Amino acid sequence: MxxxxxxxxxxxxxxxxxxxxxxxxxxxxxxxxxxxxxxxxxxxxxxxxxxxxxxxxxxxxxxxxxxxxxxxxxxxxxxxxxxxxxxxxxxxxxxAPALPADFPEVTIDVAPSGTLQPGLTLVSYFGHAGSATPQRAFAFDVTGAIRWALDFSGDATLGGLFFDNGVERLANGNLYFGDGNTDRIYEVDMAGRVLRSWGMPGFTFHHNVLELPSGDFLVTVNRQGTTTVEDHVIQIDRAIGAVETVWDLRQSLDPTRRAWPTDLADLDVDWFHGNALAYDPTDDTILVSGRTQGLVKLTRANQVVWILAPHREWRSDLAAKLLQPLDAAGVPITDAAVLDGAVPHPEFEWSWYQHAPAILADGSVALFDNGDNRGYQFPGTYSRAVVYRIDAEARTIQQVWEYGRERGAETFSRIVSDVDEHPEAGTILFAPGAVASPVGPVGRIVEVDRATRAVRFEATVRAPQVPFGITFHRVERLPLYPDL
Missing domain, CATH: 2.60.40.10 (Immunoglobulins)
Structure with a gap:
């Protein structure tokens, strides 16, 4: 030099x-x-x-x-x-300093083979060594070494952070998350500096915030002053911080439907349990996942386009919006027990108590099928990453890909969890976050070849302690330095 x-x-x-x-x-x-x-x-x-x-x-x-x-x-x-x-x-x-004892052990079960999605694996982590908040995030490399961490312990504002679904990357390269303690959305840089935050007057945060192509935020919320929870969605204008659109699921769906029972909530209060969002730019609609109802597509005017769920116990006007399953040849499945969800079809199965819907590059819909109460039988026995092809006009649904059934209990997670597509690598990331293993609760991260369903990479995350059996909610594969 x-x-x-x-x-x-x-x-x-x-x-x-x-x-x-x-x-x-x-x-x-x-x-x-x-x-x-x-x-x-x-x-x-x-x-x-x-x-x-x-x-x-x-x-x-x-x-x-x-x-x-x-x-x-x-x-x-x-x-x-x-x-x-x-x-x-x-x-x-x-x-750099050693990490606090709250952070987990990451074990590589299947070393990388073939093409993987580049970057580190970002984990929105629930584990801890004594205090469940603030929730922490970390990223590990292909050897399991933790190379980045975010920890707001002792912070005057975010010391009680509960980000729920977790941390994701904005289009500008920064990170963002919602906080159920302060009921705000936060933007932070990779060094952990809070750059901006947004409130939501009249609402409180839970689960998911999603950046829209416009830059605005779509958020799952509770509406203050109501007797039910987790059944509203809002859009926040990011430039001015105002709530500009409200979706009230009590108006679009049926709060009295009880076809999917649960021991994890009072259904008279938490009848829908909205846990995730996706946005479809082709028709300006939203997908809302309700753990105890199904996946629903809504217009901006809160009108139902379709419902992905077994056909049991739907009010007549909503029954008309239910998707009709097709077999692999495109022939309608008419077996009443399959439509009801009591039994699977050899080429089609409904998702149960799902999380993490995503619209893929080809327009199909992927989600994490938790499998809780599968076939109306507690407990479930397996979870899946599943991809469906949906024709909104014809209201038909065809299962085109799945992974997880063959893994059984070792990847069964009745709650939380994530699925992501990586089309450039030809893989799908399947991430059950609350697995009851022989050594205690763990989360697993499995990168699967979409064409062959061979495992290209697999890691297990084991925390010192976990709340509700949850090790993590969501994971993302991304470079630490954003590609802008």
Whole structure:
């Protein structure tokens, strides 16, 4: 490196006090440069973290992400001139603190094989070592090493954080989550700094917040002053913070339906239990998952488009919106016991007490079929990732893919859990978050080849303690440095 190019360089670890495996480098140079940061990987292929910052200037504030807890991590800064030519490197050794005892053990059960979705696995974690709040998030690499963590312990505002479904990434690269303690939506950077928050006057937060293509937020909420809970959805204008649309599920559905009983809630109060949202930009509709009712598609005017659920005990006007199942050849299934949900068809099965609906790249719908009370029999015996092809106009549904039935109890999670598609890698991430294993409650993360259903990667997360048997709610595969 040319002499006197770097005029000053300082590094601070965990600058916010909320993300212990991060650091920040303040760099000044005698002429404009761009910088690439490389954080060493100690586990071989797939564990090095590298990011090129595109700005060319004399002063840089560089986030360093992916440090190893409780030890030194080698970090290299490579500087480039305005013409893109390398001007040399500067090597650093950065020591991050050990993680608190609240964080889990991550075991790799199936080492990576074939193409995986790049990045680390972000876990919205319920585990702890004594206090269930604040809930924490962490990300681990393909060896199971935790390389990023978010912990608001002791924070004046978020010290009681309950993010429920958890943390996800905004289009701008920052993270966001809702908090059931403060009833606000928060945007934070990867260093854990709170950048902005949004309230929801007249409502309280639970479960899920979803960024829409417009940038606004879709949120599952409770409406204050009502006798029921978890049966409203709102849209928050992100620019001004106002509630601009309200969906009242009591008006669109039937709060008296009790076909899906549960020992986890009073159905006279929590009759729907809205646990997840998805948005369909093709027709400006929303999908709302109700754990004890099914999956419903609603217009912006709160009109039902279709209902994905067994056909038992629906009011006549809603029965007309139920999806008709088809077999693999596209022929309607007419067996009354299959329609009712009492028995499965060899080529079709309803989802039960589902979570995490998602609209896939080809327009089909994936979700986590928890399998609780499957066939109206407690307890369930298996959970699935399942993909359905739905024709909204014809109101038909065809099962096109599943995984999990063959795993039985080892991936059965009657509550929470996640499914994500990774079309570039040709995989689906199946993540049961509340598995009762022989060694105690665990969560499993299984990346499956969609074409062959072979497991390309699998990890088990085991926490010191868990509430309600839940290790995590959702997981995401993403790069620590966002690709913007």
């Amino acid at each position: 040319e002499e006197e190019l770097i005029t000053s360089l300082s590094v601070s670890v965990d600058p916010s006090g909320r993300a212990p495996l991060t650091a920040e480098a303040l760099l000044s140079t005698s002429r404009p440069v761009s910088v690439e940061v490389t954080v060493e990987g100690k586990g071989g292929a797939g564990t090095e973290i590298r990011h090129r910052f595109g700005t060319v200037e004399r002063g840089h504030t560089l986030p360093i992400l992916g440090l190893y807890p409780g030890e030194a991590t080698a970090v290299t800064l490579e500087l480039f001139g305005a013409d893109g030519a390398s001007l040399g490197t500067r090597d650093l050794s950065v020591v």
